Amino acid sequence: MIGFGHNWFGQLGTGNTNNQLIPIQIELPKLRFNENISNYHISCGNDRSFLYYSPSFSNLEEDLIKLFERKEFCDISFKTENGEIIEAHKLILKYRLNQNQNQNGIEKLQEIISKKSIKESNQIFEMIYSNNSKINPKLYSEIKEIINSNEKIEETMKRIYLNENENDFIIERKEKQYKFPKLILIMRSELYRGMFLSVTEDKSNKVTDYSELSNKSFQIFEYWIYSNQIKDEIQITQEIIDEIQIGIDYFQLNQTNPNLFDLLINKFNNQN
Numbered sequence: 001m002i003g004f005g006h007n008w009f010g011q012l013g014t015g016n017t018n019n020q021l022i023p024i025q026i027e028l029p030k031l032r033f034n035e036n037i038s039n040y041h042i043s044c045g046n047d048r049s050f051l052y053y054s055p056s057f058s059n060l061e062e063d064l065i066k067l068f069e070r071k072e073f074c075d076i077s078f079k080t081e082n083g084e085i086i087e088a089h090k091l092i093l094k095y096r097l098n099q100n101q102n103q104n105g106i107e108k109l110q111e112i113i114s115k116k117s118i119k120e121s122n123q124i125f126e127m128i129y130s131n132n133s134k135i136n137p138k139l140y141s142e143i144k145e146i147i148n149s150n151e152k153i154e155e156t157m158k159r160i161y162l163n164e165n166e167n168d169f170i171i172e173r174k175e176k177q178y179k180f181p182k183l184i185l186i187m188r189s190e191l192y193r194g195m196f197l198s199v200t201e202d203k204s205n206k207v208t209d210y211s212e213l214s215n216k217s218f219q220i221f222e223y224w225i226y227s228n229q230i231k232d233e234i235q236i237t238q239e240i241i242d243e244i245q246i247g248i249d250y251f252q253l254n255q256t257n258p259n260l261f262d263l264l265i266n267k268f269n270n271q272n
Contacts, residue, residue, distance in 0.1 A: 060228050064130055065130050067186070068088065068089075068126060073182075073183060076088050076093065080113060081114060084118045086118065086122065086125065091160070092129060095156050095160055096129065112124065112143060112146075116139075123135050130153065131148075131153055133149075157226040161223075164179065168205060171206075171208075171209050173209045173215070173218065175215045178222060188253065189251045190251075195207070211247055211251070214239075216234070217244055219234075220244065220260075221247055236264055237268075240264070241261070245261060248260060
């Protein structure tokens with residue numbers, strides 16, 4: 001058996017917790033062979049969100065759906081056919097609605113929601129947030145014209161990243177200030193989500209970063225939060241890999257698919 005990658009808890013079975021940047025043979029005791037599990041694909045999840053945890057969903061899409069489901073920091077509401085209220089986020093709708101429909105996209109969406117049940121309305125917003133038509137193909141066909149159906153979620157997030165006017169929160173570091181939309185930090189980092197929830201009365205738009213990451217490592221986090229990618233021009237070193245490993249835990253990032261640490265190792269191996 002061959003293993004490589006992060007080994008924070010000794011899960012590779014190498015007898016230590018050192019990360020393996022190159023594949024290494026794992027010594028195993030004599031085991032009874034039962035069946036080749038590589039023949040199978042296994043997924044798990046609860047009855048409402050089973051689909052969201054299949055490998056076809058990135059953690060960026062998962063985080064967007066979680067943001068919608070948690071109903072925290074919502075700033076716009078819609079009424080269903082029974083008068084039930086469903087809440088969402090203006091920033092996400094602004095970029096997910098078709099730009100050609102942007103002036104009246106909200107009104108058109110409200111018109112659609114007003115004729116749907118709460119269950120159908122939830123599915124509509126989940127599809128808007130994730131652009132996953134498989135949640136309800138029939139409903140998706142009804143909203144396809146008013147959303148950016150041909151734009152991947154990563155592309156939508158990059159547009160937010162490039163628009164500095166959306167930044168309303170500052171992370172203060174020794175080298176420089178980094179600006180983010182508060183909602184994106186809430187969505188991507190459990191550290192900042194917990195912080196904003198615990199200081200709801202605090203109107204400050206600035207926080208000091210205590211992660212002790214180098215500027216280069218922090219920039220990797222900054223871009224990955226929006227794109228699930230690492231910029232091509234970034235040169236990965238062992239020092240950066242070690243810092244990112246600590247930073248993932250510090251910022252409490254969703255690492256289901258893709259895993260930032262694994263992306264770094266792959267890029268490191270390709271560079272060397």
